[in-house]
Amino acid sequence: MQRRKFLSxxxxxxxxxxxxxxxxxxxxxxxxxDAWKAHTVEDAITKLxxxxxxxxxxxxxxxPDVAANGGAIPVDIKSDIDAKSVAVFQDVNPESAVAVxxxxxxxxxDYSIKMKMKKSGTITIIVEGKDGKLYSAKKxxxxxxxxxxx
Amino acid sequence: MKxxxxxxxxxxxxxxxxxxxxxxxxxxxxKTGDRNNANYITHISATVNGKTVFEMSTxxxxxxxxxxxxxxxxxxxxxxxxxxxxxxxGNTKTSKSKIK
Numbered sequence: 001m002q003r004r005k006f007l008s009x010x011x012x013x014x015x016x017x018x019x020x021x022x023x024x025x026x027x028x029x030x031x032x033x034d035a036w037k038a039h040t041v042e043d044a045i046t047k048l049x050x051x052x053x054x055x056x057x058x059x060x061x062x063x064p065d066v067a068a069n070g071g072a073i074p075v076d077i078k079s080d081i082d083a084k085s086v087a088v089f090q091d092v093n094p095e096s097a098v099a100v101x102x103x104x105x106x107x108x109x110d111y112s113i114k115m116k117m118k119k120s121g122t123i124t125i126i127v128e129g130k131d132g133k134l135y136s137a138k139k140x141x142x143x144x145x146x147x148x149x150x
Numbered sequence: 151m152k153x154x155x156x157x158x159x160x161x162x163x164x165x166x167x168x169x170x171x172x173x174x175x176x177x178x179x180x181k182t183g184d185r186n187n188a189n190y191i192t193h194i195s196a197t198v199n200g201k202t203v204f205e206m207s208t209x210x211x212x213x214x215x216x217x218x219x220x221x222x223x224x225x226x227x228x229x230x231x232x233x234x235x236x237x238x239x240g241n242t243k244t245s246k247s248k249i250k
Contacts (some may be wrong), residue, residue: 028207029192038211072213093211094176104204106224108161113206114213116174 028085028100036097041089044096048087049134054126059137061125070143072114075127079109081135085128086111090149092121092143117143153247155231160223162194162249164204167217168235173210174210189238196233198225198249206235225249 002122019052028048045052062076077086086109088098098115109127117123120142125133153166170191173181178188188210196204203222212218225231227249234244 026205026207027193072217079178090211094174095209095211097209098211099209100207101220102207103224104202104205106203106222108223110219110221110223112208112217112219115209116172117215 026085026102029103035100036043036095036133039094041091041096041122044089045087045124045126045134048097048100049126049128051134051143052135056136058135058139059125060122061129061137061139063123063139066142066144067117068144070119073117073141073143075113075115075123077109077111077137078125079135081109081127081137082130083109083127084130087126087128088113088115089124089126090115090117090121091124092118097120117141119143125130151235151243151245151247152232153232155247156247157249159171159223159228161221162223162225162231163219163221164231165217165219166233168194168243169215170213170235170237172210172214172216191235191237194218194233194235196220196231198229198231203231208229211244 032048035044035048038047042052058079058081060078067073083103086101089096121139124141125137155162155164172177172190173188175185175188179185190210192208194206195202204220211243227248231249232246236242
């Protein structure tokens with residue numbers, strides 16, 4: 001019994017040692033639940049970052065000008081800004097927020113995702129700099145076939 | 151989940167595809183008559199040696215079977231990259247891949 005107790009203590013200690021690593025990450029759905037329910041881009045940005053004022057530079061957003069399939073629009077995001085997080089929004093789906101990336105130590109802002117858009121609209125990228133400012137990029141694109149109807 | 155992780159210099163490029171329906175509230179309502187049947191990936195994270203290297207909180211507007219790519223520094227060839235996703239209903243899936 002003694003040995004078993006000792007082993008379980010060891011397992012607990014090992015679990016505790018892993019906690020700091022996972023704390024550096026943040027699940028924005030849990031910490032900012034309201035941002036995911038916002039219906040406009042501005043509202044979503046405000047709920048996520050407290051302000052929607054952003055500087056439109058330093059962020060490179062690449063998408064096709066015309067998306068043939070609204071169900072899977074490739075979106076590439078690049079930036080050299082020393083950032084804490086990167087968020088993706090659009091203005092045509094029922095809710096605005098699409099994804100929020102946490103920029104971790106060793107992380108490079110060079111992401112690609114595929115997203116859905118109901119119809120033609122604008123994609124907005126917000127990069128939250130470590131200096132506390134928000135940087136943004138926008139792109140308006142045509143969607144030939146809406147992608148929210150499955 | 152399909153994962154490809156390649157190292158070039160000191161930068162590791164990862165391309166991954168999660169197999170998931172990514173059903174939005176609107177589609178759930180249309181197909182099943184109940185918005186609460188919606189289910190989509192809400193959180194994706196990647197670790198190497200217990201250290202988180204990538205993290206994304208997601209909504210229902212990622213594509214079906216979403217593909218995502220990211221890059222990071224601080225790992226070596228041969229180390230294992232572990233990617234985990236969690237969906238709205240609480241299902242999780244973890245896959246591993248060696249960095250080549």
